[in-house]
Amino acid sequence: MKAGPKAAVDDSPLPFRPSSEVESERFLAFADKFIRVPKGTNSRGKLNPRPWQMDIVRDVLDSGARTVGLMLPRGSGKTTLNAAIGLYVFFCWGDGANVVVFAVDEKQANLAFSAARRMVELSPELANRCQVFKERLYLPSSDSSFAVYAASPAGAEGLDYVLAICDEAGVINRDLFEVVQLAQGKRKRSVVVAIGTPGPRLDDQVLLDLRAYAAEHPEDRSQVWREFSAAGFEDHPPDCEHCWKLANPALDDFLHRDALHALLPPKVRESTFRRARLCQLASATDNAFLPSGVWDGLSTGVGIPAGREVVVALDGSFSDDTTALLVATVSPTPHFDVIKVWERPRGDDDYRVPVADVEDEIRAACRRWQVVEVIADPFRWTRTLQVLESERLPVVEFPHSPSRLTTATGDLYSAAVNGRITHSGNATLAAHVAAAVIREDARGMRLDKASRSRTAPKIDLAACLVMAHSRATWRATKKRNRARSFAS
Ligand SMILES: Nc1ncnc2c1ncn2[C@@H]1O[C@H](COP(=O)(O)OP(=O)(O)OP(=O)(O)O)[C@@H](O)[C@H]1O
Ligand SMILES: [Mg+2]
Incomplete structure (x- = not known):
């Protein structure tokens, strides 16, 4: 080997004998x-x-x-x-x-x-x-x-x-x-x-x-x-002390406070300051579906026992290669849990949504709970809905029309912020809800991903939530009405 800039190196071991194995x-x-x-x-x-x-x-x-x-x-x-x-x-x-x-x-x-x-x-x-x-x-x-x-x-x-x-x-x-x-x-x-x-x-x-x-x-x-990061505190001002401390562990140590002060908006744009100094991702959280903390506050940490009366919602887009299956109790204040999420493994470009597995999982759910509705957007799931219907499963189409989605999304929002729903605390569900943003245009309001990127965080379970909440609450009122008319 050709010698480097310094030919003579000391090849004795470093004088270093740490006692720990960690x-x-x-x-x-x-x-x-x-x-x-x-x-x-x-x-x-x-x-x-x-x-x-x-x-x-x-x-x-x-x-x-x-x-x-x-x-x-x-x-x-x-x-x-x-x-x-x-x-x-x-x-x-x-x-x-x-x-x-x-x-x-x-x-x-x-x-x-x-x-x-x-x-x-x-x-x-x-x-x-x-x-x-x-x-x-x-x-x-x-x-x-x-x-x-x-x-x-x-x-x-x-x-x-x-x-x-x-x-x-x-x-x-x-x-x-x-x-x-x-x-x-x-x-x-x-x-x-x-x-x-x-x-x-x-x-x-x-x-x-x-x-x-x-x-x-x-x-x-x-x-x-x-x-x-000070993620989750985007509603605080950029000079908020608490956010500075939260995001900057080196503050007042080897990161100097006056340097941060010198960079406050308008010297740099607020979005830049928030991103680079607080790790707040402003545009990703603009239009977030729920205010921060709301979803976590609705967790009970428990699932849905077998035998309960429930609705099951299926959503997912083939282009995104994610499929989600969610369950909700039939109630004016439904409780939600995840059944399963299928996702394209990273780097696997040949992945196809395993439609037969999805159908099997729905059949299993129908054995486990008293499923009164299996809900999906017929545009995407025509074949699956036909197959399940032929087996006499209670299939309900939820066409994603603008007016229907606008109402259902608004209802879910108000139920969440007013504490009229609960959920199991499932981490994937929380991630999908956190990633969902509201898109509003002339035709109405709907949930969407923050970006079109294929690797953007998924929201399919949040889309299931909108459908499942709409049907679970509607079913609950219908049942009450029926009971009343029965009694009279
Ligand atoms: N315990 C320590 N750990 C790291 N850096 C320290 C420490 N004590 C003092 N310093 C000094 O703080 C400064 C940290 O700067 P450094 O370039 O490592 O940060 P950085 O996060 O990579 O910055 P940038 O975001 O600009 O890339 C350096 O000048 C470093 O010598
Ligand atoms: Mg650096």
């Missing part, structure tokens, strides 16, 4: 012994990772997840912490511990690399053991490298890493991110970290896709998500 604790010991703050506040002092930074470190090093999504506002030490975690892995994970950092452009790549290089330079033990190239550190004793790349999907082909960090995941190129992710699997253990502040394109960015996926799939342990 990676995050080993990282802490490593940082304490070798890592100094490379610049800015407390420059050359110990890095001293804060408790909230250690939460991030545990996500990356201890969770076992293959993908870690992290959303933080500007200036919260993302690049610095990445460099420290990357160096730990590079120096301590043994042979072939390749670490790659992807930045969005040359300038960001330089920033990311100089943070790591400066940390190495500030520690004689580290500096003596590795070779420093222009965009790469190399450790001859273990044949490990720490490399920083400016974004280029072609440059990322053929990667073999144990840790890949995508800095600025709010603006990183989607093709590049997918190439990086697809390189996983070569190692028993490898992790991709996508860290960033939300970028300006709210309807199409890697960071927010990961966020949406995490909200809809809390059960998927292969991905973890952590955010520091």
Whole structure:
């Protein structure tokens, strides 16, 4: 091997014998012994990772997840912490511990690399053991490298890493991110970290896709998500103290309050300030169907016992490849639960909605509960409705006409804000409701997705909710009337 800029490297092991087997604790010991703050506040002092930074470190090093999504506002030490975690892995994970950092452009790549290089330079033990190239550190004793790349999907082909960090995941190129992710699997253990502040394109960015996926799939342990944001408090003013603190764990520490003050609107646009400094996604939450907190407040945490009188609603669009099945008790104050949601697995372009499974699930629901109506939009589900009807299931068509949807959506809204419905607390249902926005035009009002992007968060269960609520409450009044007329 050709010698680097410095031929003589010390190939003795690092004088580092942490007692703990837990990676995050080993990282802490490593940082304490070798890592100094490379610049800015407390420059050359110990890095001293804060408790909230250690939460991030545990996500990356201890969770076992293959993908870690992290959303933080500007200036919260993302690049610095990445460099420290990357160096730990590079120096301590043994042979072939390749670490790659992807930045969005040359300038960001330089920033990311100089943070790591400066940390190495500030520690004689580290500096003596590795070779420093222009965009790469190399450790001859273990044949490990720490490399920083400016974004280029072609440059990322053929990667073999144990840790890949995508800095600025709010603006990183989607093709590049997918190439990086697809390189996983070569190692028993490898992790991709996508860290960033939300970028300006709210309807199409890697960071927010990961966020949406995490909200809809809390059960998927292969991905973890952590955010520091004032999301949900978009109704507070941009200079709200509470929101600043909530979103900025480094505030009054190494993030300076006066710098935030200096950027308040009108110096920057309010939507930009909210996005970059508070991680509030203004346009995604404009027109949100329900005010924040309303849906959570309606959860009872329990499902619907077998044998109850219920309606079942089916919705989903074939273009989106999501299908949802929801159940509601027949009542003036219905209780809702999810039966099942089918979704196209990420990356599977051949996926087709499993119509036969959907039909089987509806048959099973009819055995479990006393189903008085199976409701669907006939435009999309003609065949299924015909099949089920031929089996004498109580099929009811709910044509999605503007006038009908306007009434049903308005009724659901007023029932939700007035506490006249409850639900099981299902996380996917909550995510679909949170993602639903109101569209209003000359023809009326309906629920819609916040964006047309194929990866936008799904709302199919919310669409089921509109239909199921309409029919469940209508059935309840009809039954009461019938009972009354019976009695008279
Ligand atoms: N414990 C710490 N962790 C991280 N950074 C620290 C710490 N203590 C001091 N700093 C300093 O705070 C600054 C954090 O800046 P850094 O570029 O890492 O943030 P960032 O979130 O990547 O910013 P940007 O949003 O502009 O990309 C650096 O100058 C860093 O040296
Ligand atoms: Mg940065």
